[in-house]
Amino acid sequence: MSADLVNYKLLLWVGKMTLIIAAMAVLGNGQKSIPTTLEGPFKPVTRRFDPSLRRGSDDLGMDHPRLRRTVSGYFPEQIALALSAPTSMWVSWVTGGAQIGTHVTALDPSSVASEVWYGKESGKYTNKQTGMSMVYSQLYPYEGLLNYTSGIIHHVRLEGLEPGTKYYYKCGDGSILALSEEHTFETLPLPGPNVYPRRIAVIGDLGLTHNSTTTIDHVTQNDPSLILMVGDLSYANQYRTNGGKGASCFSCAFPDAPIRETYQPRWDGWGRFMEPLISRVPMMVIEGNHEIEPQAAGVTFKSYLARFAVPSEESGSGSHFYYSFDAGGAQYAWLMKDLEKVDRSVTPWLVAAWHPPWYNSYSSHYQEFECMRQQMETLLNQHRVDIVFSGHVHAYERMNRVYNYMLNPCAPVYITVGDGGNIEQVDVDHADDPGKCPSPGDNMPEFGGVCHLNFSSGPAKGKFCWDWQPEWSAFRESSFGHGILEVINSTYALWTWHRNQDIFKDNVKGDQIYIVQQPEFCSRATRDGSRSLDPKQSDGTGSDSLAPLIALFVTVSLAISLLHGLGI
Numbered sequence: 001m002s003a004d005l006v007n008y009k010l011l012l013w014v015g016k017m018t019l020i021i022a023a024m025a026v027l028g029n030g031q032k033s034i035p036t037t038l039e040g041p042f043k044p045v046t047r048r049f050d051p052s053l054r055r056g057s058d059d060l061g062m063d064h065p066r067l068r069r070t071v072s073g074y075f076p077e078q079i080a081l082a083l084s085a086p087t088s089m090w091v092s093w094v095t096g097g098a099q100i101g102t103h104v105t106a107l108d109p110s111s112v113a114s115e116v117w118y119g120k121e122s123g124k125y126t127n128k129q130t131g132m133s134m135v136y137s138q139l140y141p142y143e144g145l146l147n148y149t150s151g152i153i154h155h156v157r158l159e160g161l162e163p164g165t166k167y168y169y170k171c172g173d174g175s176i177l178a179l180s181e182e183h184t185f186e187t188l189p190l191p192g193p194n195v196y197p198r199r200i201a202v203i204g205d206l207g208l209t210h211n212s213t214t215t216i217d218h219v220t221q222n223d224p225s226l227i228l229m230v231g232d233l234s235y236a237n238q239y240r241t242n243g244g245k246g247a248s249c250f251s252c253a254f255p256d257a258p259i260r261e262t263y264q265p266r267w268d269g270w271g272r273f274m275e276p277l278i279s280r281v282p283m284m285v286i287e288g289n290h291e292i293e294p295q296a297a298g299v300t301f302k303s304y305l306a307r308f309a310v311p312s313e314e315s316g317s318g319s320h321f322y323y324s325f326d327a328g329g330a331q332y333a334w335l336m337k338d339l340e341k342v343d344r345s346v347t348p349w350l351v352a353a354w355h356p357p358w359y360n361s362y363s364s365h366y367q368e369f370e371c372m373r374q375q376m377e378t379l380l381n382q383h384r385v386d387i388v389f390s391g392h393v394h395a396y397e398r399m400n401r402v403y404n405y406m407l408n409p410c411a412p413v414y415i416t417v418g419d420g421g422n423i424e425q426v427d428v429d430h431a432d433d434p435g436k437c438p439s440p441g442d443n444m445p446e447f448g449g450v451c452h453l454n455f456s457s458g459p460a461k462g463k464f465c466w467d468w469q470p471e472w473s474a475f476r477e478s479s480f481g482h483g484i485l486e487v488i489n490s491t492y493a494l495w496t497w498h499r500n501q502d503i504f505k506d507n508v509k510g511d512q513i514y515i516v517q518q519p520e521f522c523s524r525a526t527r528d529g530s531r532s533l534d535p536k537q538s539d540g541t542g543s544d545s546l547a548p549l550i551a552l553f554v555t556v557s558l559a560i561s562l563l564h565g566l567g568i
């Protein structure tokens with residue numbers, strides 16, 4: 001079997017907020033007996049929740065060994081990596097103690113240096129790079145809600161790195177002998193005949209529970225080279241004021257508070273919890289609704305923006321931390337401009353991700369982001385996006401290729417993996433289960449408009465919900481888990497969903513399929529958004545001849561470009 005080298009793009013666009021694009025080289029080998037999307041559309045399959053499991057678990061306590069602060073003074077902790085440009089990497093960490101309570105005083109970020117010492121040999125740090133640091137506060141003008149101010153958050157961008165190379169690094173402040181232990185990372189390789197497979201873990205709605213622990217241990221076992229977090233990261237906003245009853249009780253502890261407290265030390269706990277993995281494997285984050293975290297003076301997204309380095313400047317997204325819930329038009333234009341730039345002969349794979357799913361047959365969040373789908377779907381289809389990852393719904397679902405609710409062999413494969421294991425429990429109800437069709441007042445989005453609609457064709461014509469699993473839903477299961485995407489060559493990618501309950505069973509996969517592109521068949525011309533594609537009409541007539549070039553140009557560049565912008 002010929003092993004091919006591939007460049008592909010990851011495009012992450014989140015709730016009108018974030019765009020990240022990455023292209024990288026991948027190599028792999030095919031396997032037999034795994035279904036391919038070419039055999040689809042598949043008959044819908046549902047695997048219901050296994051009643052021998054519990055639907056969720058408690059949050060880990062702040063004194064849990066994986067959450068507890070184990071350093072003192074200005075010693076670095078919560079070390080994390082994120083991809084920057086092709087030859088650069090972000091290193092982020094926190095020094096100094098966070099404070100929470102009635103009297104908090106922000107630390108001075110300039111009181112400690114931001115240095116990364118690194119090199120290609122263990123113990124020999126031939127390079128030193130400095131960066132920037134900041135603190136943020138989460139404040140509430142309401143008695144009983146706790147004010148918070150963070151430790152000093154450092155971000156350093158290492159530049160001029162060699163591809164496919166292992167680096168050893170320490171971070172901290174050398175002048176006060178506060179450098180971390182040595183950590184390592186490997187830069188992504190340049191295309192070449194011996195490139196090992198890139199394994200991209202996709203995780204959504206993780207939280208910080210016993211189930212999140214299983215997920216992260218399982219991800220670690222699966223040895224990813226990059227992690228995509230598709231939003232709703234720590235669930236800090238669900239920790240203290242929910243009365244322990246889960247999502248629906250927004251203010252049990254403080255019913256009259258104008259805003260809901262989000263308990264920021266959870267973010268520090270999350271940073272420590274993730275550190276063993278993300279201090280060696282870069283993690284790209286996109287924000288979900290749990291990152292909004294409103295505080296005094298209408299400020300939002302403070303923690304998310306301060307804690308995570310994202311390559312916004314590198315990618316030319318315009319403004320570094322630009323967010324506003326009503327700048328959708330600008331963001332749309334920016335996304336479109338960016339999609340125009342993608343050269344599919346160089347970058348055959350275009351993978352998009354944002355937090356809330358467009359296609360979702362669970363009762364939870366059913367049609368919640370229908371406005372976004374209506375505004376964006378044609379654009380995505382015209383630009384032949386291959387795969388779309390989302391979270392938000394706390395269960396797994398993989399769609400048959402679908403466009404505008406109609407099966408379409410050239411539409412993206414939509415996958416929901418909001419099953420990371422957060423405190424809100426697994427979603428088990430389907431909108432097609434008797435009595436479980438949400439009413440119009442349910443599932444109101446936290447941002448954007450409401451565009452619920454009844455289907456205009458098909459078996460559910462005139463109705464809001466189907467009476468059985470919709471034909472566009474290929475497989476759904478109410479379990480926690482995560483996915484691994486491995487791009488094999490310019491037309492084949494292997495997608496595997498791993499369930500938490502299978503963590504000790506090596507050969508069990510919750511779901512596995514080859515996602516196969518048909519570039520000639522699905523030329524751009526046939527994807528004009530206004531009609532459903534008839535396979536017979538378009539077969540072999542793809543005259544937009546980028547497609548044949550894809551296989552030839554697969555080794556052009558490593559080019560990891562990550563785009564990130566905000567503009568909700």
Ligand SMILES: *[C@@H]1O[C@H](CO)[C@@H](O)[C@H](O)[C@H]1NC(C)=O
Nearest residue numbers: 004029030031488489492551
């Ligand atoms: C890609 O891999 C698949 C599965 O291994 C194989 O059938 C196909 O021929 C390969 N395509 C190319 C262009 O190498």
Ligand SMILES: *[C@@H]1O[C@H](CO)[C@@H](O)[C@H](O)[C@H]1NC(C)=O
Nearest residue numbers: 053054055056057210211480
């Ligand atoms: C979540 O974790 C708890 C505690 O480990 C376990 O009992 C429960 O079955 C898990 N639930 C799922 C859905 O995996």
Ligand SMILES: *[C@@H]1O[C@H](CO)[C@@H](O)[C@H](O)[C@H]1NC(C)=O
Nearest residue numbers: 101102103139140141147296
């Ligand atoms: C928290 O910060 C807000 C905004 O600065 C302030 O109004 C409030 O009094 C502080 N709360 C406490 C308990 O100090």
Ligand SMILES: *[C@@H]1O[C@H](CO)[C@@H](O)[C@H](O)[C@H]1NC(C)=O
Nearest residue numbers: 437453454455462463464465
């Ligand atoms: C939409 O469907 C629901 C039932 O699913 C029905 O009650 C409602 O009248 C329909 N609305 C319209 C405008 O047809």
Ligand SMILES: [Fe+2]
Nearest residue numbers: 232288289392
């Ligand atoms: Fe969410």
